[in-house]
Amino acid sequence: MISTHSLHNVELAFHKAIKANLVRETGDGCEIAAVEGAPVGKDSAHKVLLITISSFVFRLIVIFRIIDNPATRAYYLRADRTQTLDEVFAEVANLCSGALNRELSVNFPHLAMSTPNTLSDECLAFLGELRPQHIARFGITINDSVQLQATLCMCCSRPVEVAEATAATDEAVCGNGELELF
Amino acid sequence: MNPDSDVVEVSGADKRGDLLRRTESVTQGVADIKTLAVAFERWHEDLSLMTAQSRGLNTVGEDLARIARQMIMVSINAAIEAARAGDIARGFVVVAAEVKTQAEHVQELSGDMRKILHKGELLTAATFQDIQAGGKMMMAAISGLELMVKQLRSELDP
Numbered sequence: 001m002i003s004t005h006s007l008h009n010v011e012l013a014f015h016k017a018i019k020a021n022l023v024r025e026t027g028d029g030c031e032i033a034a035v036e037g038a039p040v041g042k043d044s045a046h047k048v049l050l051i052t053i054s055s056f057v058f059r060l061i062v063i064f065r066i067i068d069n070p071a072t073r074a075y076y077l078r079a080d081r082t083q084t085l086d087e088v089f090a091e092v093a094n095l096c097s098g099a100l101n102r103e104l105s106v107n108f109p110h111l112a113m114s115t116p117n118t119l120s121d122e123c124l125a126f127l128g129e130l131r132p133q134h135i136a137r138f139g140i141t142i143n144d145s146v147q148l149q150a151t152l153c154m155c156c157s158r159p160v161e162v163a164e165a166t167a168a169t170d171e172a173v174c175g176n177g178e179l180e181l182f
Numbered sequence: 183m184n185p186d187s188d189v190v191e192v193s194g195a196d197k198r199g200d201l202l203r204r205t206e207s208v209t210q211g212v213a214d215i216k217t218l219a220v221a222f223e224r225w226h227e228d229l230s231l232m233t234a235q236s237r238g239l240n241t242v243g244e245d246l247a248r249i250a251r252q253m254i255m256v257s258i259n260a261a262i263e264a265a266r267a268g269d270i271a272r273g274f275v276v277v278a279a280e281v282k283t284q285a286e287h288v289q290e291l292s293g294d295m296r297k298i299l300h301k302g303e304l305l306t307a308a309t310f311q312d313i314q315a316g317g318k319m320m321m322a323a324i325s326g327l328e329l330m331v332k333q334l335r336s337e338l339d340p
Contacts (some may be wrong), residue, residue, distance in 0.1 A: 050304075052311035054319065059312050112318035114311035115226075117233070120240065122296070123304040130308055 001133050001156035002058070009162045010060070010104070011136055014152055017099035018140060022092060024075060028143050035137040035149065038125050045069065046121045049090060051097040052114040053104065058160050061130065061153040062100065064093045065121070071145045090116045107162050127153050198338055205335045212328045215320075222317045229310040236303045243299065246292040253285035 019030050045068050053060040066072055066089055076088045094116055105111045127135055132153045140148040260278035264271040 050307050050311065052308060052315050054312050054315035056319070059308075059315070061308055061311075110319050110323065112315040112322065114314040117229070117307045117311065119307055120237070120300055120303055122300045123307075126297075126301045126304050129301050129305060 001158070002154060002160045002162075006160060006162035007134050007136070007154065009164045010154065011152065012164065013103040013162075014062075014100050014150070015138075017096045017103065018138075018150065021096035021099050022140060022148065023142055024078070029141075031141040033139045033141075035139045038127065038137070047086060047089065048119045048121055048124060049093050049116050050119050051093060051116045053097065053101050053111060054114070055104075055108040055111045057108075057158040058154065058156040060100075060104070061127075061132075061151075061155070062093075062097050063119075063124065063127075063151040063153065064089070064096075065124070065149040065151075067147060071147075075142060075146045086118065090118075104162065124151070127151070130155055202335065202338050205331050205338065208331050209328070209335075212324055212331065215324055216328075218317065219321065222314060225310060225313065229306065232306055233303060236299050236306070240296055240299050243292045243296040247289055247296075250285045250289035250292060254282055254289070257282035257285060 015032050018032060023030050047066050047068055049064045049066075051062045051064075053062065066085075068085055073085055076092065077083070077085060080088070097113055097116075101111060101113045130153060132155045134152070134154040136152045138150045138152075140150060142148070257278045260281070261275055264274040264278055267274075
């Protein structure tokens with residue numbers, strides 16, 4: 001239903017969206033590494049957020065998992081006492097998914113994104129129930145201190161072809177006019 | 183009417199009037215479909231309720247598992263005490279073993295129940311989000327249609 005090449009392009013677009021939106025300041029370090037296997041067991045310190053990008057022929061479920069610890073709070077909340085970590089991260093995840101959505105809309109004009117929902121950590125063990133064609137998991141480290149996980153779950157109902165992002169969308173996502181190379 | 187034909191000749195003004203009436207109908211239809219947004223809002227509220235329901239059931243499952251664990255400990259202690267008491271408590275050893283078996287069964291069932299609830303939580307959220315995003319796709323398509331009708335109307339009735 002979806003070629004390896006297309007999956008690679010989706011992952012590339014996702015990495016670009018992560019690097020541009022999960023960091024709070026331009027220039028913050030952001031390392032992304034592929035991770036094998038679903039997280040095991042329940043951890044109440046983890047917060048899981050789900051966002052769906054849908055087209056007529058596929059749905060792409062994007063999952064973010066953060067750990068509620070002092071490093072994450074210091075990075076995302078900073079001195080802000082008016083918002084909770086859940087609220088701030090929902091905004092950040094929404095921006096990141098929105099960037100991926102824009103990138104994919106180059107290939108699929110009719111594309112829309114849901115609002116985020118929080119899930120229990122244990123739900124991640126059951127992604128196979130959605131009958132995805134592909135699941136990709138990534139570990140993200142920001143400034144060598146903040147650890148996050150992100151998962152892409154691709155479910156296709158028809159053959160899907162995703163071309164690589166153009167320079168124009170690269171500039172739009174990076175926001176500063178510079179091309180970001182991977 | 184043309185005397186040599188059954189075909190009714192329609193003037194340009196009549197044609198334009200008919201087209202304007204049709205665009206009015208399409209505009210009304212589009213406005214009706216757009217009220218679907220209200221249904222999407224309702225579904226969003228429903229999902230929040232379903233998620234809260236599922237989490238409530240999960241808490242009950244966790245409580246059941248905790249009670250089952252305590253029952254297992256109590257039954258083990260009861261079996262030890264019965265063994266110390268000797269022949270007089272032989273029947274109690276059997277009862278303690280049965281209590282332990284049933285507690286283990288409850289523990290297993292509560293584990294299965296929580297797995298089903300977590301699967302349900304994921305499937306419900308993913309399905310709802312797909313419907314929500316699908317609704318947005320539909321709204322975008324309807325807005326495009328609305329714009330086309332508006333342009334057509336302004337061309338027919340400048």
